Amino acid sequence: MFSGLRNYFRRLGHRHRAASRWAKAADAYGWHVRLHPHDIPDWIRLAECSLASGRSDKAARVYEYLRKLSPDKPDIAFQLAHILKITGRDTEALEMFQRALLLSERIDNNSVKIWPTPDTVAADTILYSVQDMINYLTRNSTVTGIQRVQAGIARHLIEAGGSGVGFVLTDAEYGVRPGDFWLLDPLKLLALIDAVESVDGDHASLKRLIVACRNSARPIRPGLGHTLIILGAFWALGNAPTRYLAAKKRGARVGVYIYDLIPITHPQFCEMELCLHFSVGFSQICALTDFFLTISEDTAERVRVLLSAHDRVLVPVQAVPLAHTLSRCPDLTPSVETDKLTLMTPFVAYVSTIEGRKNHIYVMRIWEALIARGVAVPDLWFVGRLGWKIGPLTDVLEQTKNLGGRVRLMHDLTDAELAQVYSRASFTVFTSFVEGWGLPIGESLAHGTPCVSSDTSSMPEVGGDLVDYVDPTDTEQGLALIGRLLNDPFELEERRRRIAEKFVARTWDDVGADFVKSIRCLSLNPTHPARPPLLEVDQSFRPGEMTDADFSFATLMRSPRGLLLAEFSGGLDDHGAWMGREDAVIRFQSPLPPGTPITLTLGFYRRGSPNVGEVSVTSGDHRVDFGLQSLPSIQSPPRLISLNGRVAIDGTVTLCLAIDKAALVEDSCRVGLCSIGYQPRIPQ
Template sequence: MSGQSLRSKGDAARDARDWAGAEKAYRDFLSSKPDDAAIWVQYGHILKEQDKSSDAERAYRKAVALRPDDGDPSLHLAHLLKRMGRLSEATEMFETSFKASPTGDAYGELLALRGERVDLDEDDSDETLTTSATFIEIDDLLGYLEAHKTLSGIQRVQVGVIQHVLASARQNENCVFVLNPINGDSLWMLKNEHLRELVDYVTGPNVDHEQLRRIVARARSGATLISPQAGQCYLVLGAFWGSGGVAGRYLHLKKVGVLLGVYIYDLIPITHSEYCDARLSHEFAMSFGDGMAIFDFVLTISDYTAREVIRYREKFNLPAMPVITVPLAHSHSDNVTPRKRMVWGPHIAQLKDRPYVLMVSTIEARKNHAYLVAAWKQFLEEGLDPPDLVFVGRFGWHVSSLMEMLELTRNLDGRVHVLHDLSDAELQTLYDGSLFTAFTSFVEGWGLPVGESLAQGRPCVASSTSSVPEVGGDLVDYVDPHNLRDGLEVLRKMAFNDAYRAQRERDIADRFVARTWRDVGVDLLEKVGKVRTTVKTNPSGEMFFAAGSVFTVSDLAFGTILPKDYGLSPKRLMLTDFGYTIEPHGCWMRGNKGSLRFRSDQPAGTEISVYLQFLSAPWANHDNLLSIDMDKPGIRPSSKRVDNKRSLAPNSRFLMRCSGTVGEKGSVSVNVVVSGHVPLEHGGPGARRFCVGLSEFGYTASADLVARVDMSEHFMFNAMGR
């Protein structure tokens, strides 16, 4: 068999996931064509799929040797070494790959493995866009799809906007989608062809999660490094709070004069934290507080959310910024049409000949499914024969009481059905066959299930609270989600009065006009275009920190009570360039170096003394030398004087002090460096690299002797109290 035939045979076996057949065909091919680096890579993939890690490593190394200037073979080898737990070798190989081909994949892995920012050369960036460019960040979409194969609310919004921009790429040629790695000072532009492949697949009828992950990896690896510049605009389209801190991802953009905006879905973790996971509420509150000091404008998905943002801003007397509503679409897709052929798959077959009411929503306390169960229980006790209740959605937070109620009543003797992981065809069938839909949520940022119901032509009973009436207008029948007596009469009329329900169907057919994702995309880009002509960015983003103040880092750790007015003094901003997530003991410094940055109330040129309470990691040793200094106005960084040094010992706490002068506009930067090897804390995924942490710091004017004594006594007594 010819070499080309063997190669084609191997490709076919690979595509059919016949790993053994592909291995043999590729091995036979390489016996006659040993210099084909691409097939050595494919051969390595096949061996890796069969858990033949040592053989796969040899294949990848052969490809690396054949193509030392191509970053792709070394990237695959690096991923294999990481999977094998050989993290030091993996880091070295990711560096080799990045030097050969600066890709987003290699960069992200280096950030994770090295635990500190990756130094970039100007030559690494091969894309410089015009000042009219608008960057749209979708990091959390890719992260979400690596963990889930079906889209949730925020991710559906991002996919909808991406589809619009890609469909009108010529009109929106200056609009690009980017990744902004946490702890990095870089932006990575995703290729349109990779995004098109991604959204087409994830919105298709059958989604295999492994294939989806491969598509995501392809998009990451193909991202191109770009250089942001003053005058450009940046919009956070997804979950701004989901990456462990806002400031660490956006201040590098502010420094070059990029205008920053964010799309806010709701403030529910702040305003209705009782319905949320405690950790989410804590992180969201800090991220939103940080963001109000950083973002230059805010877009919201509803007028209700806009009012909540403005109310928060006014409550704490924060600087004004534009808050503009860009309402969402009425449906998950612009192609919603009831189907003539209904698909009663195995998950929903039991409902085929039964009347039912549909509620499509995550099953969690905030969505208020218990309201409907209580109403149906009342109908049954009255001797009525209501339609069945069908809940479609995954279980979420705080649903134990609902689940207990359903268990004790045997799902109201079989009248309540709980379904999840349905195909699009099955969900469409449920909409088409329902009498009406219900959505009794306590609070929403928008209320997409209400719009989806109208787009499907189905009458809807929904909450009268928050943003929901913005979605449904007068085509929806509203209930007070806090008042069951009120809701019983509305639900009774819709469930048992066929003539009334038919009239509501006609009202929807006659008067409903769906807002599409194209409408959202056009509206969003137009409003971003207008706001960027009237708003100027504040390039600082540094937090004001008064002389004589002390910041105890653990005061912001999860488990503490976050100050209600955190947005007035978002102290976490000072740690932006320093470390990892705040913990009960403080904050570990990322890698070998970090900086604390803030704005002082002292005049420029004033000498100040900064006090820092450190703690060392269990593996710290005397080869690790810690030094601290301050940026000096007018002095080159290479010639700065180091004020203080100390050899480290394991598990120790100690106080250090440095002095320096306040820069222009009150700017202060305290730099911390640890020499010597800083190891990873452990070998698993998400391992961090650190040697020293910060538990507390403060400063005074050096000339203020009384304040210096008070500051010294504070740290001394705190140390004695431990």
């Protein structure tokens, strides 16, 4: 059960504000925005409560901050002007009122968004989304594992040539109609990948190449005959499943490459925020995808078990294992040592992000026991950035002063420096509790170095019979094995000989070729229709509560409600889901028998001041029209609209919402859905 702790301070602020405890509410909202600085509505609540508690200077500082974030928003400028006025800063207030008026006059009352006409793409094209890699590189100069995998696969596909392949960005990139995509120039994408893999690349040059990719992209509208592959993170960075729903409805196939399910199967090793976003994303992608690809057989089996346990459609699940190294051509002949590395003394290396799941403390305990026995242990190198949930490890390091200097921590090594570590280590260790693949095992073997690895999850797939395996919960077993390797140099040498004779590295060309073969084969299967979320009878679904509501993973898998709101392009906040300038369709599964007559009840708000115009809600052959001006603002109770409908033959209910667009003033008026419910209708 995920308890919604990510919004604890927001809920606390709501309670204090409802009780008019303005100072306490302001303090609670202040803590929330420190943790979630992009939650603009809560910045506004912080300002309002600060003002109500007499802290007008703080309210002014908040609105000044919001002005920097959104300099073109007239409502923020008006609020800041008002606060400046009541605090006696009349000259500044007058200037801000004038600026707010100028901003409001820029709004074109008759403006209609003109979307670019999408280009045609051949019907059998396979389109690979690299959205999260592009977004990640916008903020970072180097890539992590998932992004490097995307880069490796994309490079193979581009260099292999041939038709029927494209690379896309989602509608998270500004300028296309919601549900459309941007098709990238493959040569410009390859230039970006070259820069990412370059040792001397800098972030400024990467950003220029990203701009070149975006500026040369062409709008497309995938549909029937196309296959969309989500190569990277499906839960973040502009790559959410809802962005693929429109293409799915148009008939496109959707496939997903799964790296692991650790935030679901082992949430104790992950931050709450990641578990939440990953679980929501996975539940939604299960409702859309036509097939899964995974980076290991172990992960493939975990996906199958999870789908079966939650009664989801058992779509094809096929493993396309990763390469044994992230680098296309690992440096097996290391150069001279650098200032970061002193390689004269013997050492054992653990190459990995330093986090609780990786179980570094297991190796620490073994080194402690060996030292206590008087064994002359080599140094122990932990190579990787510090991650989360490492309190017990850092406690031991501090208490023992890094085991008397025998433990060394380092990070941000270049590929050449990492090659030296692998090649010159006596052996490597990788005692993680669970993995999706286990890349450091393969990298160690690729450099001819023996490895001691955990015997769990996917790790034996990587090392085969060339690795020594231990139970990551049994330190006595690990102590016996590692002690034997340290005391018998001939045994280590025998392992090096076997690796040299038998190890055959899986390359990125192997991965790319298998990837294409698998997708071509899976794309011959019939598509699966999108599976809409379940809404129970006589229960009111309130979109505005989705951000705070407690939920379980089982509930998400049964009813991924975020898919209901995919066409509400105006966003989601505590008040509800807001329509943009596009019509919206809501479709959900009902437990009632097909053909059952029902009565639907929907609650609506409006934001801003509309011209004369209408909203229509349609279900089957029943339609209800009502005026925009009849909708209350968010400060009042919502207007409830009822209409009749019927459960369709496939057990679903469909609603269509349309707005008189000529009546909308861009960016100043929005229609919000705050609730939806239904019940069986008794015929009269």
